[in-house]
């Protein structure tokens with residue numbers, strides 16, 4: 001996400017937290033900013049590593065707690081297959097997402113497809129399975145990388 005989007009997302013996150021009576025502390029905001037500014041998902045370890053640039057001795061537990069808070073508030077998503085986190089671009093409403101993960105360049109895009117959600121709900125009803133995190137992760141090649149493969 002570019003600088004302008006980043007400012008918008010961070011501003012939105014602050015407003016959202018204030019409305020809910022949750023506190024977006026400086027530490028939490030930094031973690032969110034790192035995730036949103038990165039064009040790739042970041043693991044907790046990578047976040048910690050990047051925080052070292054600005055914070056002296058950031059403690060792992062504080063980063064994990066910040067991540068938990070941001071997940072709870074729906075400001076970020078966790079990608080189970082990569083053990084990594086991404087910033088959410090539309091946290092104003094609760095949603096289930098699908099993630100398109102490119103194995104070549106590592107880029108991840110989030111999409112919300114109503115038809116996929118409905119299919120999942122139908123499958124849930126049929127199997128009696130209760131989904132806690134209805135997150136779908138699709139691993140593959142993004143359009144840009146696919147094009148490069150073709151021309152190369």
Ligand SMILES: [Zn+2]
Pocket residue numbers: 077088089090091095097110
């Ligand atoms: Zn999202």
Ligand SMILES: [Zn+2]
Pocket residue numbers: 102103104105106107141142143144145146
């Ligand atoms: Zn790619």
